[in-house]
Amino acid sequence: MSDGDTASLNWYEATRVASPARPRLNFDADVDVCVVGGGLAGLTVAREVARRGWSVAVLEADRIASAASGRNTGFVLPGFGAHIEDIVERVGLDHAKQLWALSEQGLDYVRATVAEAELPGVDPVPGWLHVSKTDNDREVRAEIERLRWIGADVEFWPAARVRGELDNPRYFNAAHFRRAFHIHPLNYALGLAALAEQAGARIFEETPALEIDPAGVRKRIATPGGRVRAAHVVLAGNVQLGELMPRLAATLLPITTFVMVSEPLGPQLDDVIRWRGAVSDTNRADNHYRIVGGNRLQWSGRMRAWEADPRRIGRGLVNDIRRNFPALGEVEVAHLWRGTLGRTVHRMPQIGEIERGLWVASGFGGHGLNTTAMGGDLVARGIVENDQTWRLFAPYELVWAGGRLGRAVAQGIYWGTRPADRFAQALARRNERARARKAAKLAGRATAVQ
Ligand SMILES: Cc1cc2nc3c(=O)[nH]c(=O)nc-3n(C[C@H](O)[C@H](O)[C@H](O)COP(=O)(O)OP(=O)(O)OC[C@H]3O[C@@H](n4cnc5c(N)ncnc54)[C@H](O)[C@@H]3O)c2cc1C
Known part of the structure; x- marks a missing residue:
């Protein structure tokens, strides 16, 4: 940029x-x-x-x-x-x-x-996926039941369906809010x-x-x-x-969040992100994204309770994209701005x-x-x-x-949860690989018995 x-x-x-x-x-x-x-x-x-x-x-x-x-x-x-x-x-x-x-x-x-x-x-474009980066089907199904009971129109998507729309092996299940739009x-x-x-x-x-x-x-x-x-x-x-x-x-509490829109991306965008609705994954204030202008990726996150250098934040957002969708290749920031909400x-x-x-x-x-x-x-x-x-x-x-103290607490919670989220996500992926190895082993034994 x-x-x-x-x-x-x-x-x-x-x-x-x-x-x-x-x-x-x-x-x-x-x-x-x-x-x-x-x-x-x-x-x-x-x-x-x-x-x-x-x-x-x-x-x-x-x-x-x-x-x-x-x-x-x-x-x-x-x-x-x-x-x-x-x-x-x-x-x-x-x-x-x-x-x-x-x-x-x-x-x-x-x-x-x-x-x-x-x-x-x-x-307007329909649908919002709230994607989970840990293998927590039971919890998400229970949450969806509670939301339905309250009156929400929300359905469970298993990991295979999510990965069919979003090419990200870090993704597991999702809650799909059908009435939402962007x-x-x-x-x-x-x-x-x-x-x-x-x-x-x-x-x-x-x-x-x-x-x-x-x-x-x-x-x-x-x-x-x-x-x-x-x-x-x-x-x-x-x-x-x-x-x-x-x-x-x-x-x-004033909370500043950053939003970027990429330069136009090539055909790989459609291969990697097939879903046209909105997406958030479980990284709290991070990783809310959607396709805009036909072939650009809009990505937001990196909450700050005080001033920050936008160029550093821009690099951080691009790293977030790379970590989640490496197959997109080089992503360049065309537009980057900040906005402040009152919480x-x-x-x-x-x-x-x-x-x-x-x-x-x-x-x-x-x-x-x-x-x-x-x-x-x-x-x-x-x-x-x-x-x-x-x-x-x-x-x-x-x-x-809470004035300045409130801001410090909000920022601390955000920073504190990022490593915890990452740890849970890594664990979920490790468990998934172990399950796949076990299934392959069992399948191998079954073939040997036949
Ligand atoms: C980066 C970012 C991403 C967000 N993403 C989403 C999202 O995806 N979905 C969602 O639901 N929400 C989102 N939000 C939140 C949403 O944008 C805000 O909650 C909403 O826009 C607040 O609207 P508002 O009218 O209350 O305030 P504002 O839009 O802040 O408007 C307040 C206006 O009051 C004016 N004003 C203040 N004091 C005075 C005065 N003394 N005299 C005259 N005018 C004055 C200001 O100039 C300002 O224009 C996001 C917010 C940010 C910052």
């Missing part, structure tokens, strides 16, 4: 659909709802509020979807960042089933929006912004909310060029909300009204494509229709994320 412009340009920026620049706010505005943050959460709230006939303004400090929403891996999955067993333990089985159903509604929202509005350049997230966000505007929302770019006075029936929001007065304010600023709402920002301590999103007329739609973590859609819709319904479904998230309060 060279250090030039095109090498560092985000692939999504390089393939984005045309979208107009939006003006800065340079007057005083009076609206029913003011949304702070033009990522997927804020745009969904704005669209759903406007569709219901209320006036709404979105204030975006930078450009629409310039943060996590336009930089992520693009997997639209059911569920949440929190493990389903932890959710059941915390809220009980019936409540957990309701939450899971909401997470699936978020996924349906994205699918339906793309299809109904025929959003250009979003290119998309071009920036084009989805740009499409969503256009739909919000068609419904009547006004979007202002390069317009940071500098101060909020949430007291009183009409809340006041100051920006550099004008003020907004609104009956409801929605905080959808994710980790960038920092100075505006330090106490809210302190409930999020809550409980790994569940923050959705709901925190003070009268002051709403939050945040903390979607690494699982934000379905949950921003669902959370944005719930908040809009809560505001306009007094719908109380958002209260299902009430058990997940705003918990301090």
Whole structure:
């Protein structure tokens, strides 16, 4: 990879659909709802509020979807960042089933929006394989049973089927989530912004909310060029909300992850990776990949809780690819970028009204494509229709994320699990080879007896 412009340009920026620049706010505005943050959460709230006939303004400090929403891996999955067993333990089985159903509604929202509005350049591709690198069929089958019981549409794939699609001897079984899909997230966000505007929302770019006075029936929001007065304010600023709402920002742990897209690969790509859906293997924050642009490999991972040199990370990602798919040969980085997500301590999103007329739609973590859609819709319904479904998230309060210490702990867990994962994987492969040797020996003896 060279250090030039095109090498560092985000692939999504390089393939984005045309979208107009939006003006800065340079007057005083009076609206029913003011949304702070033009990522997927804020745009969904704005669209759903406007569709219901209320006036709404979105204030975006930078450009629409310039943060996590336009930089992520693009997997639209059911569920949440929190493990389903932890959710059941915390809220009980019936409540957990309701939450899971909401997470699936978020996924349906994205699918339906793309299809109904025929959003250009979003290119949804079905299926997500969660691949295991250890020989743990029994555990995975049990996990799949639990997920089905909660309401997930997931099936077991044995190792032979997985290896038929992905030429990687390190791979064993997989859970196949049939309803999941992957998309071009920036084009989805740009499409969503256009739909919000068609419904009547006004979007202002390069317009940071500098101060909020949430007291009183009409809340006041100051920006550099004008003020907004609104009956409801929605905080959808994710980790960038920092100075505006330090106490809210302190409930999020900023986690930076890297994404690369390769130069076009030759015919060997189809021989090695035949599956066109999304794939994650069990290396926690590592190894989420898919084919984009017909013949390029997009690969993400290498979580960091603080700044890192992207070139080193790029080399690390290429090594990850080489280790998993040596038959791909030389893989060169064409695009490499980073994105920062905001993770809550409980790994569940923050959705709901925190003070009268002051709403939050945040903390979607690494699982934000379905949950921003669902959370944005719930908040809009809560505001306009007094719908109380958002209260299902009430058990997940705003918990301090631990500041620098929290970041160090998150990074330590990530680094700590990599060697443990590798050891388990090596053991699984050794066991498999031993089983194969034993089977060959038995077959040899059987032939000798005949
Ligand atoms: C590298 C990476 C990979 C990921 N992969 C996936 C994936 O495959 N699947 C998945 O489901 N999720 C994934 N995620 C998570 C997902 O992208 C996020 O959860 C989601 O986009 C969060 O959306 P958001 O609208 O809450 O926040 P953001 O997209 O961060 O938007 C918040 C916006 O608010 C603006 N803002 C903040 N403060 C102010 C202010 N004071 N005034 C005005 N504007 C303000 C910011 O400029 C920003 O544009 C990934 C995230 C990253 C970083």
